[in-house]
Amino acid sequence: MNTSYSTQQYNQEQLNTIESGIQPIPDITVETAHITPRSLYSFVRIVQLVLRFPNYCRHWMQQRHRRRVDIERIDSFLRKNVVLNISQINEDEHISINWIVDPSQSFYYYWSSIVSIAVLYNFIILIGRSAFLLLQERLLIIWLICDYLCDLCYIIDTFIQTRKGYLEQGLIVRDLEKLRKHYKQSRRFLFDIISLLPTDLLYLIPTCYLLPSLRFNRLFRVYRFFEFSNKVETQTNHPNIFRLVSLLIIILILIHWNACFYFIISRWIGYSTDSWVYNMTMPTGTTLTTQYLYSFFWSTLVLTNIGEVPPPETNIETLFVTADFLTGVIVFATIVGNVGSIIASMNAVRADFRQKVDQVKQYMTFRKVGNELERRVITWFDYLWLQKQVVNEDLVLDSLPQKLRVEIAKHIHLAALKRVPIFAEAQPGLLVELVTRLKLQIFSPGDYVCRKGDIGKEMYIIKRGRLHVVSDDGTKIFVTLEEGSVFGEISILNIPGSKTGNRRTANIRSVGYSDLFCLTKQDLWEVLVEYPSARDTLIERGKAHLRKDNLLDENAAQIAQQDQAALPEKLTQLQKNIDYLETRIARIMGEYKAIMIKLNRRLQFIEQLAEKNSIIMIDENKKNTLNLVGIDTSDDDV
Numbered sequence: 001m002n003t004s005y006s007t008q009q010y011n012q013e014q015l016n017t018i019e020s021g022i023q024p025i026p027d028i029t030v031e032t033a034h035i036t037p038r039s040l041y042s043f044v045r046i047v048q049l050v051l052r053f054p055n056y057c058r059h060w061m062q063q064r065h066r067r068r069v070d071i072e073r074i075d076s077f078l079r080k081n082v083v084l085n086i087s088q089i090n091e092d093e094h095i096s097i098n099w100i101v102d103p104s105q106s107f108y109y110y111w112s113s114i115v116s117i118a119v120l121y122n123f124i125i126l127i128g129r130s131a132f133l134l135l136q137e138r139l140l141i142i143w144l145i146c147d148y149l150c151d152l153c154y155i156i157d158t159f160i161q162t163r164k165g166y167l168e169q170g171l172i173v174r175d176l177e178k179l180r181k182h183y184k185q186s187r188r189f190l191f192d193i194i195s196l197l198p199t200d201l202l203y204l205i206p207t208c209y210l211l212p213s214l215r216f217n218r219l220f221r222v223y224r225f226f227e228f229s230n231k232v233e234t235q236t237n238h239p240n241i242f243r244l245v246s247l248l249i250i251i252l253i254l255i256h257w258n259a260c261f262y263f264i265i266s267r268w269i270g271y272s273t274d275s276w277v278y279n280m281t282m283p284t285g286t287t288l289t290t291q292y293l294y295s296f297f298w299s300t301l302v303l304t305n306i307g308e309v310p311p312p313e314t315n316i317e318t319l320f321v322t323a324d325f326l327t328g329v330i331v332f333a334t335i336v337g338n339v340g341s342i343i344a345s346m347n348a349v350r351a352d353f354r355q356k357v358d359q360v361k362q363y364m365t366f367r368k369v370g371n372e373l374e375r376r377v378i379t380w381f382d383y384l385w386l387q388k389q390v391v392n393e394d395l396v397l398d399s400l401p402q403k404l405r406v407e408i409a410k411h412i413h414l415a416a417l418k419r420v421p422i423f424a425e426a427q428p429g430l431l432v433e434l435v436t437r438l439k440l441q442i443f444s445p446g447d448y449v450c451r452k453g454d455i456g457k458e459m460y461i462i463k464r465g466r467l468h469v470v471s472d473d474g475t476k477i478f479v480t481l482e483e484g485s486v487f488g489e490i491s492i493l494n495i496p497g498s499k500t501g502n503r504r505t506a507n508i509r510s511v512g513y514s515d516l517f518c519l520t521k522q523d524l525w526e527v528l529v530e531y532p533s534a535r536d537t538l539i540e541r542g543k544a545h546l547r548k549d550n551l552l553d554e555n556a557a558q559i560a561q562q563d564q565a566a567l568p569e570k571l572t573q574l575q576k577n578i579d580y581l582e583t584r585i586a587r588i589m590g591e592y593k594a595i596m597i598k599l600n601r602r603l604q605f606i607e608q609l610a611e612k613n614s615i616i617m618i619d620e621n622k623k624n625t626l627n628l629v630g631i632d633t634s635d636d637d638v
């Protein structure tokens with residue numbers, strides 16, 4: 001028989017034996033009454049799993065190794081055969097192998113919240129246990145469990161810090177070596193190492209046995225709590241409430257620490273030795289609750305400077321109380337300042353709005369606009385406040401880049417715009433162009449949005465509300481425009497054949513309050529240049545209205561339409577003419593250049609000729625002169 005069979009085979013055999021053996025046990029003997037077949041089976045499964053564990057590990061390692069080899073092979077293949085961005089390959093390789101923590105992702109956020117709890121535990125409990133010995137003694141086991149759970153949390157956090165990505169040229173770094181180096185060079189590393197020092201090994205010294213103060217180095221990780229709190233402050237939708245709560249927590253922790261110091265100093269001086277220190281002889285003075293509550297009360301009184309406390313009697317007491325008073329002044333100023341600014345910023349929008357309303361009211365009184373108009377303006381402001389339309393969106397979003405502003409505008413307006421029938425089928429690009437240009441306007445009951453004959457400067461889309469198209473005297477209602485309707489486009493579209501030109505063709509009156517998206521003429525034209533089909537739809541709609549009201553000059557419209565139709569042909573002809581002209585000009589330019597070159601050459605020739613002639617003339621003159629004075633000039637040398 002082959003004895004070298006694998007552990008797996010052995011375990012399988014064992015399991016088979018047990019599975020076949022355990023089923024038919026009919027009754028259980030007294031000695032094994034507590035061992036049921038089920039528990040036996042579970043036990044065997046556990047043993048089996050434990051025995052298989054090395055196999056699992058080996059298998060996992062082999063898989064990992066195989067994956068690495070595969071990636072390296074693919075990488076070398078790509079390097080040899082394909083022109084690829086090598087850095088990208090490396091990056092992908094890291095993505096597939098390395099586990100990196102992206103600090104902007106929610107995992108890091110949630111993990112930070114767990115670490116913050118551990119930090120807070122150490123920050124609050126360690127000093128409490130050091131001061132109040134009863135607290136330490138009573139829940140010792142729980143404290144030890146919590147202590148080591150927090151330590152575990154710190155260890156995991158340190159590991160996560162070594163894997164925490166950071167940005168380099170806008171991209172998250174995924175190279176482990178770089179990440180480790182970056183972490184080691186940071187101050188966090190120093191704090192983390194100090195907070196991980198196993199100072200509780202000193203418990204082994206008899207005098208230091210289970211002293212909580214030996215673990216104070218754990219407080220060095222407090223930076224993680226502040227990091228988390230900053231993150232929450234930027235992420236929460238209620239930053240002011242968060243600020244108030246954090247301020248309160250910080251103050252409570254400060255008072256708690258001060259209370260603990262008070263109790264430690266009292267113990268050091270001796271309980272009940274004078275009127276300042278903690279009095280153990282007071283009723284229930286020896287109980288933990290009274291000890292803590294009294295110390296906390298004392299600390300609150302001193303730090304907030306709001307109550308009488310027994311005066312200090314010894315030097316150390318005086319020093320402590322003086323330091324406390326000074327801290328108290330700072331704490332008090334901080335509370336007042338912070339709470340004041342938080343409340344101010346909480347009410348900033350309302351205060352700003354109130355100020356605006358007051359200014360307008362004062363102005364109306366000053367200019368004596370009349371009660372009716374005043375009432376209308378005030379109710380308009382009320383509606384604005386109710387609809388939460390008081391924020392100046394342009395001002396608020398000014399700090400955002402254009403892309404993000406478009407995203408926000410899309411989110412707010414796109415749904416409403418899609419409900420508009422004429423835009424329902426429009427290209428998405430057109431809607432995006434429109435949403436970024438729309439401005440919300442609110443009209444009160446009875447307000448005229450358009451008056452016949454006025455020059456049109458904008459068109460409107462009804463977001464909410466109802467409007468009437470009315471006769472000039474306002475008594476007759478022709479049509480009711482509902483949510484999603486578009487109006488005011490006729491006078492800004494330059495419709496060919498329109499008898500009214502750029503003048504409003506109808507009166508539009510708001511029935512109740514109406515929220516309208518407003519689009520200026522310039523913005524509309526800028527958009528429609530890019531989307532001619534949408535322009536045609538709008539023009540056709542406008543024409544239908546004009547036709548109905550007999551405001552369309554059909555002849556002029558037809559001529560304009562013919563002109564429009566002939567436009568492509570005209571353009572082609574124009575194009576041809578330009579081409580012909582271009583060729584002619586090029587030819588003429590060529591001829592001109594050739595003539596210029598010829599002319600140049602002739603001029604040069606004439607110049608040379610002129611030069612030669614003048615030399616000959618000078619020579620002739622010289623000869624004549626020499627002959628006159630009797631010198632023979634027949635010799636060539638002369």
Ligand SMILES: Nc1nc2c(ncn2[C@@H]2O[C@@H]3COP(=O)(O)O[C@H]3[C@H]2O)c(=O)[nH]1
Nearest residue numbers: 450456487488489490491504505506545
């Ligand atoms: N002329 C006309 N305009 C209407 C009618 N119904 C709605 N309107 C809109 O009322 C708007 C008034 O201003 P415009 O003339 O610019 O554009 C007009 C149309 O968009 C109608 O029956 N006739």
